[in-house]
Amino acid sequence: MITAPINTVRLSDRDNVVTAVRALQTGEEGAIELIPRGHKIATADISKGDAVHKYAQIIGYAAVDIAKGSHVHVHNLDFRNVDQEHAFGTNMLPATPVAKPDTFMGYKRANGRVGTRNFIAVLTSVNCSATAAKMIAAHFTDEKLADYPNVDGVAAFCHGTGCAMGGDGTGFEFLQRTLWGYAKNPNVGGVLMAGLGCEMMQIDWLIESYGLVPGPRFQSMNIQDVGGLRKTVELGIKKVEAMLPIVNEDNRTECPASDLMVALQCGGSDAWSGITANPAVGHAVDLLVAQGGTGVLAETPEIYGAEHLLTARASSDDVANKLLGLIDWWQEYTSINKGSMDNNPSPGNKKGGLTTILEKSLGAAAKGGTTPLNGVYKYAETVTERGFVFMDSPGYDPASVTGQIASGCNLVVFTTGRGSAFGSKPSPTLKVASNTEMYTRMSEDMDVNAGRILTEGASVEEVGREIYDAWLRMASGGQSKSEAQGLGDYEFVPWNVGAVM
Structure with missing residues (x-):
């Protein structure tokens, strides 16, 4: 627990920097120059080329001689590719059953999985059918859904690819897995898939490859076969109207917390993300894993430099080697x-006090808690292991969350320090603020204030329990703030890899 009020935070006795809780003037806390809020101050003289430590880990190397009390930031800190020693399975802390x-109130599906929402998804195979899908979904207003209280909405999932791509490459595989994953996500009770007809991402191929069975809950159509946009929209509306009473028959029943699979995300990170919000989420993940549930960490570039942890x-060994294989691919x-x-840390990250990807990764990895890493998965690959696992993805939040939802996640948690206006469908997002100042400024968007760890002396465990309890409420139908504002219709962004031809 951090006792408030404080002016700086030291994370380890091995560190030669501390983080300023507020802007420090010259002379305060030994500062020899202005130290912005959230930025680092050297606690000892650091010679050029020497390592700078935070979290008891290397976050970079001094680009010049750095005097004690100096501002340590991008102007005097160099990045180097890491060459870590990778021990396997030496820090195993199993969760206590x-x-x-x-329990929570969820939707039990025929395949044994459990949803936290009950959407009808209008999925597009190609960008060319995006307008049709949007028009179909837009028809189903709240008024038109009033007679179907168990249906959370009709949502269109559109993207900017699906054609001009190789039919046997990585990008094609990613998109196929993503579309299939959304169609099979437990938060989806019915699916309408809309295509153009001549695209590379053929709906028939998807059905054949993944065993999707056409029926009352799964329908498909192509604009060219139906006879144009207008006719496609009209037919799509009729298909969804026929699906509504069937999906509405699904009811919430009591389900164990072990049926929750939470996507772990951070975006718009600042210096406090790795000190307050991410460790608090990590404790919530430990609580979930103890229940038999699953936490899915992603964003491979944002564990670079922390993968040894x-x-x-x-x-x-297989799990460890899979993770290292992802790091090699990304390099x-x-x-x-x-x-x-x-290149990963953004201008906003740096303004918030972060410097190198090493520093960002060490804070980001804290979202995974402390329990064993039980699996490593490709982008949008179905997660089958319980407990803490990892899925490959870029650090770009919409693309990463899209992959996690396709992998089976029925909830999302998203930590932010700068403030991020993010939400997702069909799996709702809980937003966790890393600092009280931003939480207060963006209170309409933030669900949990992890900044209380600094401003009120709350413990990481206390805030972690608050996050875990919020997951149970949200899983039972309670709306998150991003969900209440309607976010999630434009955050479906499959990772586009490979040549566009």
């Missing part, structure tokens, strides 16, 4: 595209 399971928790991918893993 609970005596009495927690995850391999030490790997439940097997090659960024190199081919003449980029750097250190």
Whole structure:
């Protein structure tokens, strides 16, 4: 627990920097220059080339001699590719099973999975059918759904690809898995898939590849076969109207917390994300894993430099090697595209006090809690292991969450320090603020204030319990703030990889 009020935060005795809780003037806390809020101050002289430590880990190297009391930031901190020692399975802390399971009110599906929402999804195979899908979904206003109280909405999931792509490449596989994953997500009670007809992403191929069975809850159509946009929209509306009474028959029943699978995300991060919000989410994940539930960490570029902490928790050598294989792929991918893993921190991240990807990753990885890493998955691949797992994705939040929902996540938690206006469908997002100032400014968007750890002396465990309890409420139908504002219709962004031809 952090005792308030404080002026700086030190995370480890090994660190040679601390973080300023408020802006420090020259002379305060030993500062020899102005230190912005959330930024780092050197607690010792650091010679050029020496490592700078935070979280008891290396976050970069001094680009010049840094005097004690100086501002440590992008102007005097260099990034280097890491060459970590990767021990496997040396930090195994299994969750303690609970005596009495927690429950929530969810939708039990025929395949055994459980939904927290009950949507009808209008999925597009290609961008060319996006307008039709939007028009179909827009027809079903709240007034038209009033007679179907168990249906949470009709949502269109449109994207900007589906054609001019290879039919056997990575990008094609990603999109197929994503579309199939949304069609099978437990928060979806009915599916209408709309295509153009001549695109590379053929609906028939998707049905054949993944065993989707046409029926009252799964319908498909192509604009070219139906006879144009207007006729397609009219037919689509009729198909959804026929689906509504069937999906409305689904009722919430009591389900164990072990049926929850939560996507773990952070975006618009600042220096406090890795100190307050992410560790609090990590504790909530530990509580969920103890119940037999699942937390899915993603954003592979944002564990770079922290992957050794995850391999030490790997439940097997195979799991650890899969994770390291993803890191190798990303290093090659960024190199081919003449980029750097250190390109990830955004201008907003840096303004909020973060510097290198190493510092950002060490804070981001805290969302995964402390229990063993039980599985590593491809983008949008169905998660089958329980407990804490990892899914490959970019650090771009909409693309990452899209993959996690396709993998089976029925809830999303999203931490932010700068403030992010993000929401998702069909799986709702809980927003966690890393600092009280932003929480107060964006109170209409934030569900939980992890900044209380600094401003009120709340413990990480206390806020983690608050997040976990909020998951149970939200899983039972309670709206998150992003959900109440209608977010989620434009956040379906499949990861587009490969040549566009």
